[in-house]
Amino acid sequence: MTMKSSFDFTRLSWGIGIGAVVEHVLKIGRQGLDDAAQYIKTQLDMMKERAGSDFRIEIEDTTVNGTFNMMFLGYSISLGYKNHRNIIMRISSVGSQDNDPSVLVNGHFDSPLGSPGAGDCGSCVASMLEIARLTVDSGWVPSRPIIFLFNGAEELFMLGSHGFMTSHKWRDTIGAFINVEASGTRGLDLVCQSGPGSWPSLVYAQSALYPMANSAAQDVFPVIPGDTDYRIFANDYGKIPGLDVIFLLGGYFYHTSFDTVERLLPGSIQVRGDNLFSVIKAFTNSSKLQNALERESLGVAANESDNERAVFFDYLAWFLIFYTRKQAVVLHSIPVAIYLFMPFLLRLANDGLSCSIATFYDFIKGMLVHATGIILAALFPVICAILRLLVTGHSMNW
Structure with a gap:
């Protein structure tokens, strides 16, 4: 055989x-x-x-x-x-x-x-x-x-x-x-x-x-x-x-x-x-x-x-991306720094210091929008599960 x-x-x-x-x-x-x-x-x-x-x-x-x-x-x-x-x-x-x-x-x-x-x-x-x-x-x-x-x-x-x-x-x-x-x-x-x-x-x-x-x-x-x-x-x-x-x-x-x-x-x-x-x-x-x-x-x-x-x-x-924690500190810090400072740098280059407060306001507003999205992403499936449980009376749909 x-x-x-x-x-x-x-x-x-x-x-x-x-x-x-x-x-x-x-x-x-x-x-x-x-x-x-x-x-x-x-x-x-x-x-x-x-x-x-x-x-x-x-x-x-x-x-x-x-x-x-x-x-x-x-x-x-x-x-x-x-x-x-x-x-x-x-x-x-x-x-x-x-x-x-x-x-x-x-x-x-x-x-x-x-x-x-x-x-x-x-x-x-x-x-x-x-x-x-x-x-x-x-x-x-x-x-x-x-x-x-x-x-x-x-x-x-x-x-x-x-x-x-x-x-x-x-x-x-x-x-x-x-x-x-x-x-x-x-x-x-x-x-x-x-x-x-x-x-x-x-x-x-x-x-x-x-x-x-x-x-x-x-x-x-x-x-x-x-x-x-x-x-x-x-x-x-x-x-x-x-x-x-x-x-x-x-x-x-x-x-x-x-x-x-x-x-x-x-x-x-x-x-x-x-x-x-x-x-x-x-x-x-x-x-x-x-x-x-x-x-x-x-x-x-x-x-x-x-x-x-x-x-x-x-x-x-398809493939796996792998790097050490020390490399992660550098790789993850660079985009965070860009995210934090680029709005201020762009606004300062065009309009001067007078617009820094407006820039800071827009920055906080954007962070709140993203935070709200993260919270809703966690809450929405839970709410759907609770509604299904209330309607069917069963924890599993089968």
């Missing part, structure tokens, strides 16, 4: 991926999770059997237990858990060492109670399976190991990723990670969080085929009453550089019984797969990729320089 050497969404939508994963995850309770985990492991075992001699492939079916405390929405929450399953696959070359810096790709196969979880996060698991398949079947042997973590407990306070980061032998080898998530069923995959440091977003800017990212999203994300596994890897336990990639559109179906395969947009999954595979390859080739011991040996000074965030944004997913 001839294997395709590119990311193929048709295999995900109707073949080995989303349909089967969702079919298992749809089952409520422990049995449903076990079925999903077993399905994933079976697919990974099949890939290992047909892998070429240049590959070193390791698969682990682990059970995690633990306790921890976290702050969530301003509250201190203490959690204890046991017997949650993680399925892990490590793909490397035959000459790789156990402590080589690796790239982690994480996604969860559990779903909220009552939701089939096609978008969140069956689509993520299926994309990861297809990327693992593509890595094995295309003959591309990664220069650094790639770890695929299929974790079985994200919806309840990221238990699966916590278990991996506190107990697994590969945790200290991770030099960068990509967390694949969804709060909808379609759309380009937005990079909503990145760091620590700016190099993960720079790698994304240089390698993503259809980049969609905005540094402002990282400022907005803390306001959202939720969290992802990114928090565990980058903030609470690992301090690992990485990206949080997420579907946003179709949010009406998020965590509901309407999150089904039929509402997934195949083109969105294809774009996500193309982006992920390209970015993963770039991470494995990056000189910045370092394991925990290497990062620690750099010392505090290097860590402080890496903590500087960058400014970046895409243009219609």
Whole structure:
């Protein structure tokens, strides 16, 4: 049988991926999770059997237990858990060492109670399976190991990723990670969080085929009453550089019984797969990729320089504009200075000092008009939502 050497969404939508994963995850309770985990492991075992001699492939079916405390929405929450399953696959070359810096790709196969979880996060698991398949079947042997973590407990306070980061032998080898998530069923995959440091977003800017990212999203994300596994890897336990990639559109179906395969947009999954595979390859080739011991040996000074965030944004997913905060101070100050002083300079050149008061009045008037527009842009959608809620009596239009 001839294997395709590119990311193929048709295999995900109707073949080995989303349909089967969702079919298992749809089952409520422990049995449903076990079925999903077993399905994933079976697919990974099949890939290992047909892998070429240049590959070193390791698969682990682990059970995690633990306790921890976290702050969530301003509250201190203490959690204890046991017997949650993680399925892990490590793909490397035959000459790789156990402590080589690796790239982690994480996604969860559990779903909220009552939701089939096609978008969140069956689509993520299926994309990861297809990327693992593509890595094995295309003959591309990664220069650094790639770890695929299929974790079985994200919806309840990221238990699966916590278990991996506190107990697994590969945790200290991770030099960068990509967390694949969804709060909808379609759309380009937005990079909503990145760091620590700016190099993960720079790698994304240089390698993503259809980049969609905005540094402002990282400022907005803390306001959202939720969290992802990114928090565990980058903030609470690992301090690992990485990206949080997420579907946003179709949010009406998020965590509901309407999150089904039929509402997934195949083109969105294809774009996500193309982006992920390209970015993963770039991470494995990056000189910045370092394991925990290497990062620690750099010392505090290097860590402080890496903590500087960058400014970046895409243009219609065609390309991504990226520059540092220091460059931003200069680039953003110049137009502000022109905006503030040019009206006065133009008026003074023509009419003299007598018109400065009128110029100042026009300047304030213009600022008030723009401020009013910004306020109305925020209020108008809220007013429309309130009116619809009053008329229909339902928070969702379906």
